[in-house]
Amino acid sequence: MKSDKENQAYSQCLNYVRQSSSPSELKITDVKFTKVDLPPWGCYLIRIDTNQGIRGYGEMRDGASATYLKYLKSRIVGENPCEVDRIFRKIKQFGGQSRQSAGVCAIELALWDLAGKAYGVPVYQLLGGRFRDKVRLYADTHIESGRATGILMEPEEVGSVLKGFMDQGFTVLKILSVELLMAQEGNYCGPLDWVNDLRLAEDKVRKVALTGTRAEVSAANAALYDFNRIPHPFTNMHVTEKGLDALDEYIGRIRDVIGYKVPLAIDHFGHFPLPDMIKIARRMEKYNLAWLEDMLPWYLTDQYRELKHATTAPLATGEDMYLSETFEPLLQAGALDVVHPDLLTSGGILETKKLGDLAARYGASMALHMCESPISALAGAHMATASENFFVQEHDAFDSPWWQDLIVGPVKPIVQNGFTVVTDAPGLGIEALNEDLIREHGPMKGSDVWVSTEEWNGETSLDRIWS
DSSP states (O other): OOOHHHHHHHHHHHTTOOOOGGGGOOEEEEEEEEEOTTTOOEEEEEEEEEEEEEEEEEEEEEEOHHHHTTTTTHHHHSSSSTTTHHHHHHGGGGGSGGGHHHHHHHHHHHHHHHHHHHHHHHHHHTOOOOSOOOEEEEEEEEBBBSOOOOBBBOHHHOOOOHHHHHHHTTTEEEETHHOOOOOHHHHSSHHHHHHHHHHHHHHHHHHHHHOOOOOHHHHHHHHHHHHTSOOGGOOOEEHHHHHHHHHHEEEEEEEEOOOSOOOEEEEEOSSHHHHHHHHHHHHHHGGGGGGEEEOSOTOOHHHHHHHHOOOOOOOOETTTTGGGGGGGHHHTTTSSSEEEETTTTSHHHHHHHHHHHHHTTTTEEEEEOOSOOHHHHHHHHHHHHTTEEEEEEOOOOOTTGGGGGGSSSSSOSBBBTTTOOOOOSSTTTTOOOOHHHHHHHHSOOOSSOBBOGGGTTOOOOOOOHHH
């Protein structure tokens, strides 16, 4: 048995020992996943194992199917995870817009985590180093009392919530669920039969959210999805003058509480067509907003150009757009002031950094959409640390007080005084995940919360996209 003096000497020796792996010989051996019930739709978290015992962690976009990950397993097992860009180019054809890219992006995050751990450096350093010492976060709140309740708060209540965020150090704010205000009687017009069916579907979702089983909640959301998937031009819904007045007054009363100094963004206006969005944007100009978000489907480039030419309010979109090249038509059209990707859709860490560089060439800044676990939040913070035109990253975990405790590692507190400061810990700084919390706040209750993907080991296909 070693003496205390010998143990101390051994500990000191470790300071001079390279404790990262042998990167050139590193190989992926397995891919597993688990799930946590973070609002609104839950997140699949992934783990990539290697032949040298180090593990990389990633995450799929909220609401995505785990199948988007599983069918990629056989395409990455045996690869060296340090060859991040090559592997991404190998699998990126399997990604698509919105949640379709969830598997590709989750793997990309985990690869960067592994590469950083293999070389013993933080991910931001692998991306080229720092542009900033801390990452600004924006705090957001819905204008309803609780999630999916449909109970509209008074604007002074919303302002009070936002003022509380400011007291915590947040310097940029956002409000969501404005469509609830627009859905009040007299604020809209549209086909009566369609609107009636939509309201019944919305009420069903709210009811089962309180008392329903997982299956009932899933079925109710699927029924509502059939309405929500109809693009803005095809709903034939319109805002009335009463609706515009109500929105104008509501935002004005919020500004009366928080003042005009702090930037305020607005999201979720409802699926109204272009002429109505022009009316809404013009009404909002006097409130000095950070941006108006996702006012139209992102692929309607000509309509976005027309909207931008019709208002002085800043416009942002991008959370459902895959790959930096998808943003270029909007940027070329001069339609965006802010690109707003979610790095669990856009292609991951490096692709989002490339997007930032692309946007900068067109004079647009970059904000990050972020309604996910601390894995993605840390990945976004590393990307933002290494990106020149970064503005702000979303923080949306105020109703999950256990959120940051999912992470085991020297990176906490993840959020402090409205900012995230990335550490010099290798990779993303994640040593492990808190499996007790995963059991408490997710569907995986067994002794091993990690789901095997063994049945996908032999998946094969001729993947070449050209002849």
